[in-house]
Amino acid sequence: MSIKAVPKAEYLQHLQPQTMTVNLVVGIISIAPARTVTIRKGGYDMEIIELTVGDETKAGFTISSWHSAQDPRSKTVDQSRKVLQSLRPQDIVLIERVALSSFRGAVFGQSLNRKATKNTTAFTVLHKAHEFRSDSVQQSSLPPAIEHKLERVREWVSSFVGPSAKRKAQHEPLSHAGQKKGRKHALTEDFLPADSQP
Known part of the structure; x- marks a missing residue:
């Protein structure tokens, strides 16, 4: 699915309590450092x-x-975290089973709650912009649609x-994102600490 085809908030609200998931092939624009929040129900940290x-x-x-x-002290490896920590702007990833949610009319994606569902959100590196990595998927192995x-x-x-692009895209698709940047930052502070993970 393309990002433009992601349903609007009204449609997602109509589906509740069901959660819609999508698969996306996307380029990384930015990655924020990991931050810790305390879940109100249960009092544990995420x-x-x-x-x-x-x-x-x-x-x-x-x-x-x-x-x-x-x-x-844990020897368990969080593979998704490992992949995310390796990403840089301009890298391209396939993200499978992204859960769609909305808040005040804005639609965003989240990883699935591993404690509530058997399925998990998977991150696969398709292209590294600045280096060769063995964990990048070879293009010849991809289905034609993904390729x-x-x-x-x-x-x-x-x-x-x-x-090098000097935010050239702000005159077209990024102009919409730029207008909402401050709002989205405020939204993450409002809804992410709550128990909003699907």
Whole structure:
């Protein structure tokens, strides 16, 4: 699905209590440092890594990935966290099973709650912009639809994301994202600490 095709808040509200999930191939615009929040129901800590992403149809979509707070004594590897920590602007990822939510008319994506569902949100690196990595998927192994989408997103990323682009995209798709930047920052502070993970 393209970001522009993501349903509006009214449609998502109509689906409640069901949660809609989508698969997205997106370019990374920015990644916020992980921050810790305390869940009111249960009193335990979670860490949130927030991505701002885009594709050739729209930019400025926010996806929040929830993770258990890191325990230095634990030997368990959080693979999703590992992938996210490796990402840089201009990288391209396939994100499977992104849960869609809304708040005050704004639609955003979240990772699925691992404690509430058998399915999890998966992050697969399709393209590293500045280096070769063995964990990047080789293009020849991708389904044709994903391969074609990757090419379109790669063209968009090379033109509109990164210091060399000088935010050229703000005159087109990023203009909408820029207008909402302050609002989205405020929204994350409002709704993410609450028990809003699907």
